[in-house]
Amino acid sequence: MIASVIIGIAIFGYASFALVKFINKSKKGKCAACDLKNSCSSQCGMPPNVK
Amino acid sequence: MEIALIGNPNTGKTSLFNNLTGSYEYVGNWSGVTVEKKVGVFKNNIGQLIDLPGVYTLNPLSKDEGVVTSFFLNESVDRLLNILDASQLERNLHLTLQLLEFEKPTLIGLNMMDVANKRGIQIDASKLSNALGVPVVPVVARSGKGCDKLVDVIATKSIKPAKKNLVYYGKEVEEAIIALTGELMGKTNHSARFLAIQYFEGNEYVKNYVNSIADSKKLHAIMGNLESKLLKENNIKSLANFIYIKRKEVIEEIVAEVAKKSDSIIPLSEKIDSIVTNRFLGMPIFLLLMYLMFMLTFDWLGTPLSDALDAFLTGPVTFGFEKVLSAVNASEFIHALIIEGLVAGVGGVLVFVPQIFILFFFISLLEDSGYMARVALVMDRIMESVGLNGKAFIPMMIGFGCNVPGIMAARTIETPRERLLTILLTPLMSCSARLPVYALFVGAFFAGHKAFVVLSLYVLGIVVALILAKIFSTTLLKSETSLFVIELPPYRLPQLQSLWRSTWDKGKGFVRKAGTFIFAGSVFIWILSYAGPNGLKVDMDHSYLAAIGNVIAPIFDPIGFGTWQASASLITGFLAKEAIISTMNIIYFVPNDASLQGLLADYYTPLAAYSFMVFILLYIPCLATVATIYKETGSKKWTAFSMIYAFAIAYVLSLIIYQGGKLFGLV
Numbered sequence: 001m002i003a004s005v006i007i008g009i010a011i012f013g014y015a016s017f018a019l020v021k022f023i024n025k026s027k028k029g030k031c032a033a034c035d036l037k038n039s040c041s042s043q044c045g046m047p048p049n050v051k
Numbered sequence: 052m053e054i055a056l057i058g059n060p061n062t063g064k065t066s067l068f069n070n071l072t073g074s075y076e077y078v079g080n081w082s083g084v085t086v087e088k089k090v091g092v093f094k095n096n097i098g099q100l101i102d103l104p105g106v107y108t109l110n111p112l113s114k115d116e117g118v119v120t121s122f123f124l125n126e127s128v129d130r131l132l133n134i135l136d137a138s139q140l141e142r143n144l145h146l147t148l149q150l151l152e153f154e155k156p157t158l159i160g161l162n163m164m165d166v167a168n169k170r171g172i173q174i175d176a177s178k179l180s181n182a183l184g185v186p187v188v189p190v191v192a193r194s195g196k197g198c199d200k201l202v203d204v205i206a207t208k209s210i211k212p213a214k215k216n217l218v219y220y221g222k223e224v225e226e227a228i229i230a231l232t233g234e235l236m237g238k239t240n241h242s243a244r245f246l247a248i249q250y251f252e253g254n255e256y257v258k259n260y261v262n263s264i265a266d267s268k269k270l271h272a273i274m275g276n277l278e279s280k281l282l283k284e285n286n287i288k289s290l291a292n293f294i295y296i297k298r299k300e301v302i303e304e305i306v307a308e309v310a311k312k313s314d315s316i317i318p319l320s321e322k323i324d325s326i327v328t329n330r331f332l333g334m335p336i337f338l339l340l341m342y343l344m345f346m347l348t349f350d351w352l353g354t355p356l357s358d359a360l361d362a363f364l365t366g367p368v369t370f371g372f373e374k375v376l377s378a379v380n381a382s383e384f385i386h387a388l389i390i391e392g393l394v395a396g397v398g399g400v401l402v403f404v405p406q407i408f409i410l411f412f413f414i415s416l417l418e419d420s421g422y423m424a425r426v427a428l429v430m431d432r433i434m435e436s437v438g439l440n441g442k443a444f445i446p447m448m449i450g451f452g453c454n455v456p457g458i459m460a461a462r463t464i465e466t467p468r469e470r471l472l473t474i475l476l477t478p479l480m481s482c483s484a485r486l487p488v489y490a491l492f493v494g495a496f497f498a499g500h501k502a503f504v505v506l507s508l509y510v511l512g513i514v515v516a517l518i519l520a521k522i523f524s525t526t527l528l529k530s531e532t533s534l535f536v537i538e539l540p541p542y543r544l545p546q547l548q549s550l551w552r553s554t555w556d557k558g559k560g561f562v563r564k565a566g567t568f569i570f571a572g573s574v575f576i577w578i579l580s581y582a583g584p585n586g587l588k589v590d591m592d593h594s595y596l597a598a599i600g601n602v603i604a605p606i607f608d609p610i611g612f613g614t615w616q617a618s619a620s621l622i623t624g625f626l627a628k629e630a631i632i633s634t635m636n637i638i639y640f641v642p643n644d645a646s647l648q649g650l651l652a653d654y655y656t657p658l659a660a661y662s663f664m665v666f667i668l669l670y671i672p673c674l675a676t677v678a679t680i681y682k683e684t685g686s687k688k689w690t691a692f693s694m695i696y697a698f699a700i701a702y703v704l705s706l707i708i709y710q711g712g713k714l715f716g717l718v
Binding site: 001003004007008011012014015016017018019021022023025026027028 | 379380381382384385388389393564567568570571572574575626627673674675678682
């Protein structure tokens with residue numbers, strides 16, 4: 001029973017965290033929501049002074 | 052003596068500048084312009100050399116190109132040094148002819164003769180000099196070869212153009228030029244003919260200049276008369292277009308006279324280009340390559356891999372979870388949550404990882420090899436007819452991976468109107484997150500023609516975008532189109548390492564999303580399907596999820612999938628398109644051996660399945676894309692428009708396909 005509670009809390013805790021984080025990130029749009037942001041050669045991957 | 056160095060971009064101007072001058076005197080910003088001009092002193096002190104930004108024409112397209120035109124209008128210059136790329140003579144001469152009309156002493160440095168020779172082009176410099184009426188000196192700017200001679204000629208020879216009026220623009224234009232020069236007579240030091248022609252071409256800088264010195268109404272009337280006369284008598288788009296054509300005719304004559312092209316040494320790159328960018332073959336070749344790509348993704352390579360992964364997830368992985376769950380004595384609720392929620396939801400999406408990576412691998416291969424730049428060129432012809440140009444196809448191609456970077460890439464487009472149009476249309480490109488839906492449905496209903504059906508969806512996305520571009524550009528977003536210039540990179544054999552990197556960059560987001568958002572989504576969707584108004588562990592048809600789905604399900608009845616299951620997955624699909632698949636895996640949870648694909652046949656007919664795929668392709672941009680559209684356009688109105696029109700188009704097309712298909716007796 002204790003195991004069930006721990007697993008349940010872990011799953012729901014992580015799921016809530018991931019969902020909120022994803023929606024917040026998506027809502028930001030632009031680089032924040034982009035899958036390529038770290039390696040993007042056009043905008044996001046560059047240091048600010050090069051942009 | 053002040054000498055201006057001018058030429059097309061990438062013709063070696065800066066190399067020549069560095070060779071002709073010992074050092075930079077100063078680099079300074081000019082007031083009101085963003086691009087700097089460089090000024091240097093000739094090594095032998097004969098004067099100053101001014102390096103101007105590279106331009107294709109004196110009629111500026113963008114603000115930074117305007118610096119050259121305003122330099123011509125506002126600064127005094129003694130001589131022009133025009134540098135030409137011998138391997139691109141036709142393109143370069145457009146600028147040269149305009150410079151000659153400026154009627155300042157001009158000298159031509161013919162650069163890149165070595166590149167031209169490699170391409171089998173032999174240019175006779177003395178013949179070119181005769182044809183243009185100005186001295187032509189062959190140089191190799193990179194090594195400095197020929198620069199001494201160039202300096203000698205600049206310093207000593209009188210290089211006033213020998214031939215006047217190189218281009219005869221036809222009776223009507225010439226008469227209008229005379230009328231307009233009459234108005235300008237005595238009011239300017241510049242060549243009145245040059246000003247008249249640039250004015251007719253629509254050069255805004257020249258227009259402001261002549262309006263400030265002469266009667267703008269009279270000038271406008273001359274141009275209006277000329278334009279209406281020409282448009283009536285000739286099959287042309289505009290006066291500027293007419294002038295361009297006349298110049299082009301003269302250029303073709305000159306090139307035919309001075310350049311000899313031997314076919315024997317055409318480089319491989321050009322041989323390939325002559326086939327893949329061919330007016331008639333270009334498009335079929337692109338479609339064939341896409342078809343092969345989908346055959347590999349869905350038939351030959353991808354499906355066996357995905358099936359193996361599926362067997363692994365539904366077999367050993369599920370079995371392992373069950374073993375652990377019973378070992379820790381987990382409750383029935385947790386057991387169902389993990390097996391029916393997480394394994395089904397997340398696993399259902401992970402199954403498609405091999406296919407996504409195979410597709411990205413081939414897209415990266417096409418990009419790295421240099422072929423994609425050719426596709427933009429091939430598409431340019433079609434795009435132009437719908438009010439866009441080939442440049443707009445680049446964001447769309449990026450959109451095949453993910454719409455968000457596609458929309459960001461629209462920043463490279465110059466005119467605000469074309470940029471907005473591209474932003475609105477890029478979400479119609481089928482991004483990789485929609486791929487699992489196609490994979491699932493073609494596997495279930497179109498097993499014999501998987502690649503063909505998926506290709507039809509990708510092409511449908513492009514065709515709908517083109518049709519809408521035409522409609523929008525003639526109604527909502529009217530204005531002129533800009534020019535498309537693309538430097539074709541040489542073909543090269545891609546390195547395996549860079550290929551892998553670029554594949555991984557594109558595909559890792561999909562894997563990461565499975566572990567974050569899809570995980571979370573699966574948990575909550577499962578809860579909604581497990582609980583209902585009557586408590587927990589209800590029959591799924593009486594769950595909260597069914598209740599939500601049932602609210603909007605009737606809307607989708609006419610297009611073939613008015614079930615709560617389809618509606619519920621469409622709602623989750625707005626957050627991320629992959630969620631459609633995880634939702635379906637949870638809703639249609641099938642224990643053990645039976646497959647989701649088999650089960651789907653109970654709920655969809657093949658016709659309804661195709662209608663559903665078309666709807667998924669178009670119905671709405673995902674949340675991240677919507678947010679990006681908002682950030683990039685800065686307009687709530689256009690953001691709302693991008694969602695509403697997409698939904699309307701998707702609905703109408705699905706309706707036509709489903710109802711039309713039924714009329715033709717399809718099921």
